[in-house]
Amino acid sequence: MDKIIEVLQQRDAFVIVGHRDPDGDSLGSSLALGLALEQMGKRTAVISADPLFAAYRRLPDSDRIRVVSTAPDGFPVAVFIECNAMERSGIGGFDGRLIVNIDHHANNPHFGDVNWVDPSIAAVGVMVYRLLVELGVDITPAIATHLYVAILTDTGSFRYSNTDAEAFRVSGELVRLGVEPATVAEAIYENVPADKVRLLAAGLGSLRMEAGGRVASMVLDSATLEASPGKPDTEGIVNHGKAIDGVSVSLLFKEVEVGHYRISLRSDESVDVAAIAGTFGGGGHPRAAGCMVAGDLTHARREILGAVRRALGIAEGDA
Numbered sequence: 130m131d132k133i134i135e136v137l138q139q140r141d142a143f144v145i146v147g148h149r150d151p152d153g154d155s156l157g158s159s160l161a162l163g164l165a166l167e168q169m170g171k172r173t174a175v176i177s178a179d180p181l182f183a184a185y186r187r188l189p190d191s192d193r194i195r196v197v198s199t200a201p202d203g204f205p206v207a208v209f210i211e212c213n214a215m216e217r218s219g220i221g222g223f224d225g226r227l228i229v230n231i232d233h234h235a236n237n238p239h240f241g242d243v244n245w246v247d248p249s250i251a252a253v254g255v256m257v258y259r260l261l262v263e264l265g266v267d268i269t270p271a272i273a274t275h276l277y278v279a280i281l282t283d284t285g286s287f288r289y290s291n292t293d294a295e296a297f298r299v300s301g302e303l304v305r306l307g308v309e310p311a312t313v314a315e316a317i318y319e320n321v322p323a324d325k326v327r328l329l330a331a332g333l334g335s336l337r338m339e340a341g342g343r344v345a346s347m348v349l350d351s352a353t354l355e356a357s358p359g360k361p362d363t364e365g366i367v368n369h370g371k372a373i374d375g376v377s378v379s380l381l382f383k384e385v386e387v388g389h390y391r392i393s394l395r396s397d398e399s400v401d402v403a404a405i406a407g408t409f410g411g412g413g414h415p416r417a418a419g420c421m422v423a424g425d426l427t428h429a430r431r432e433i434l435g436a437v438r439r440a441l442g443i444a445e446g447d448a
Contacts, residue, residue, distance in 0.1 A: 254279025
């Protein structure tokens with residue numbers, strides 16, 4: 130953290146980038162850092178490979194996000210937020226820049242010139258909060274709101290196993306600094322677009338219980354996803370399988386293009402789904418991870434379910 134503070138103080142222009150399909154932690158942490166650096170007199174650009182989902186477009190400063198495929202010139206320092214690999218940003222053009230890497234994924238390979246990677250921290254929003262305190266910037270209500278969104282969403286509204294005392298302490302301080310929790314919750318969790326509800330209905334309609342009820346799986350095929358106007362918002366759908374009594378692992382198979390499935394995995398304390406995703410070139414957190422599998426649905430299900438069964442200690446022929 131000290132090395133990153135030195136870079137932020139000494140350099141003048143920063144491009145800030147999160148991962149594809151930005152979630153609350155990636156987005157909130159990026160916007161908070163961008164606003165803080167501008168308060169320090171720095172030039173910033175906050176970029177994303179993908180447009181924001183509707184819930185996040187209702188948050189303050191969301192219009193500051195620039196959707197690009199190549200990082201803009203004129204910003205010699207690139208700060209990657211919650212990216213466990215440069216490729217996960219979906220953006221190119223970082224050659225020749227100083228790379229700062231701030232993340233809490235355990236499988237982050239420390240790809241930056243300066244790295245701060247700590248899997249023990251609940252959200253990157255907590256890490257950025259620590260940075261801003263050390264930098265002595267004024268944490269305005271807008272900055273506080275972005276950091277609160279980061280922590281709220283990455284702890285699953287303080288329900289996930291990564292929730293700890295620091296997450297509660299920092300969130301309480303952010304409320305003191307001007308966050309309105311009810312307003313944030315309404316923006317993120319209510320006023321859900323009808324098309325997202327239809328995707329949830331399609332996913333639940335495909336629900337299968339496997340491995341003696343310990344695994345729940347859902348499928349969204351390419352036709353269903355393409356029928357959704359704009360970018361399909363599937364965030365959170367996999368959690369509905371995990372909420373079923375007795376389920377240890379929930380899976381959502383999304384056919385992002387014909388013959389290519391992006392799989393979201395969620396689990397309880399008995400299974401490390403990041404390890405499972407890692408065997409397929411993916412990654413994430415022990416209780417929330419993702420990966421890609423090429424092939425038809427039968428192949429994708431066989432590969433992923435086989436790995437999940439082995440992690441659960443359930444033989445292939447068992448129920």
